[in-house]
Amino acid sequence: MSPRTSPGTSTGAGGRAEQLPAVTLEDVRAADALLDGVVRRTPLEPSAALSELLGGPVLLKCENLQHAGSFKIRGAYTRMSRLSQAERERGVVAASAGNHAQGVALAARLLGIRSTIWMPVGAPIPKVEATRRYGAEVHQAGTTVDEALVHALAHERETGAVLIHPFDHADIVAGQGTVGLELLEQAPDVRTVVVCTGGGGLVAGIATAVKALAPHVRVVAAQAEGAAAWPASLDAGEPRALARMATMADGIAVGRPGDVPFGLVRELVDDVVTVAEESLSRALLMLLERSKLVVEPAGAAAAAALLEAPEAFEPPVAVVLSGGNVDPLLLMRVIRHGMAAAGRYLGCRVRVPDRPGALSGVLAVLAEADANVLEVFHTRTTAALAVDEVEIGLQLETKGHDHATAVLAALAASGVRPVA
Template sequence: MDAPRPRLPPGRHGVAGHRLTVDGVRAVGDSGVAAEGSGVGWHDRGMTELVGLDDVRAARELLAGVTRTTPLEPSRPLSAALGGPTWLKCENVQRAGSYKVRGAYVRISRLSAAERERGVVAASAGNHAQGVALAAGLVGTHATVFMPVNAPLPKVAATKGYGAQVELAGNTVDESLVAAHTYAERTGAVLIHPFDHPDVIAGQGTVALEILEQCPEVKTIITGVGGGGLISGMAVAAKALRPDVRIIGVQAAGAAAFPPSLVAGEPVRLPVFSTIADGIAVGRPGEITFNHVRKLVDEIVTVSEEDISRALLMLLERGKQVVEPAGAVGVAALLAGVVEVETPVVAVLSGGNIDPLLMLRVIEHGLAAAGRYLRVTVRCSDRPGQLASLLSQIAEHRANVVDVEHQRANPHLSLGEVEVALSVETRGVEHSDTLISALRASGYQVVFAAEA
């Protein structure tokens, strides 16, 4: 077998031939699923079966009064782009800022009294950490959370704010997870996996139950995918109740472990991975989630960092939604056109826990990706009035100069030459191209003109 590529180009990576009909789901359910509403969890059974609809419904009963039924908001820009009704499932306004509290609470609430006494431990860069911290406090047990040393400070502070003890260990979530395993073995604390446990999958599946009630006519549900817990649970519920609904997963191209895993027929670890969507930056699918995705999910597609940035910008500007990069990948796939969908469509905004400093960078990146933000370096003669003339010409084209840096010390400059670095806001790609062409036509040497 060829070694998996660390990065996949944005696009479609289908899982055709890996679908399970509603009859198949029911057959699994009939072979050992606890009675509906019984509250019996997977800790009382083996973990080789698929989660069933009854499991998701039982999880919903546990979550009553704990989690919010998050709103389903219409998106006019997406509806116009897709030619049909498109809705946003706003898990970014869920308690603790993401869907993660659903699975965490179901898992922790089913622990025995002895297990609760020992406490729980988790590893996460943010959302799972906050979900576990909140859920543990609600259940009445102590949580220790291992986070990467470079975890965003706001997420670390929020996790502590929910009552968890935070330990910084490792440079990645995988390394933090190793530390969490070691801690669990040493102390007896129960490890709460971020995605690869049936109770967690069942809890996340309650998102789909809400979607089907809020939009009974839905034809396509699209969501981001990291380890696969959310899409696995949603696929279980949706395919059992509406086998015609298409379930589409989206991964960041720089951290797409599912496509090569589906090709290989087993979970494959990426040798390297990197993306701004840290919430779905997972190097290897879970064993349990992989089985669910392979059998229930219709398609997996990937999107670029630029696609994600554009989606975040659109959600902020047009939808007034604060969403983290991982929470916007479904919208990114729709905007980028990397997947064919039948409307009505529901895109899940899975989380809103974004570091403010990252938001600033993403907004700038999104503006650049949309052709609305340029960094232009211009060489001109070092004479009085030249800078004013340059800025005047930019103003004539109704572009907005955000920042100016004027320097003569560049050793590559000729005597009598000056370099002016400009950050310019424009109306789009066409406006940017027109501006650069006009500067060159006026005799300015545009040494570097690129979208930031």
């Protein structure tokens, strides 16, 4: 990744160079002092599963256990606490899929400021309701954060409310950077820090702190493949918008990197990697099963990067789990998807003679193979079947890919005819 050639600048409309506010270690330290007693110093927990995979220590920075369920309160409170009295009286407005919304709403309540939040249509219901419970007025429009942001900007123009951007402001970046300060205090020997990335505020802030205090530490940003705006933007040398996005990781589904984070990421972040949806599912499931942590798909992106390429990360590794605000319905779907990706679910169809005892024979084979039967269904009326045949569909719980292969082999050895 090439370093930025003009620190603190970006190219605006018409090619005009615009000076952007710099974010420094001193800014992050000032935010840290401001947040003392406001945010939780989140734990750094060892992950036995990831440590075994990498062959060295892996630590989980649990921002999913932060107030309001994510790191967002850090930047939101930092930004809003610095508003003038006149600005506070006008209120604040924000756009978010959920975590920034809750962070802004909670910070506004703590500071006594009126807040209005625009959220995409289809945002997880628990996130919408939690934002309202913190006292915000919630409106829904558009299908992405970027589209909701258009409405928030219009609200700003119409009412004079102060926009609290989710990532594109120096105070936001400084506030998020306090995660990096804590992390280095908790694990001074860390060699690699992996951070999930959407608009870039979190990774830019963490990289600002980490590179200033421990420049030898490698900082890696992880994005969902279906919403990966950073690789193309870095190649172009400026933020570029995606034409479309499709990912379960709604918290990092941001179509265009922020101007303020962009220069910091280009200068300080060592690499940007992307992860598949299957890896997000596997990571979420692993964190739930092995670490007993509820993490949303966006928050699991950094862990997913380790699952995909463990050899690419030098331990000790710190993985930032950015949030835990997950819709229970999505959680159920993701768990099933993650189990399937890990070989824990097996769906298959077999054909057997249509006579008494045929099904019990199949079930006996499965019991002997130690496969747990979740669902069974019969088909008798398709033209592909012989008159004396029945097709049995099976949904099975298995112990992994090797066990699933062994179950299929056991069925074949018993004389049961599989269907492609």
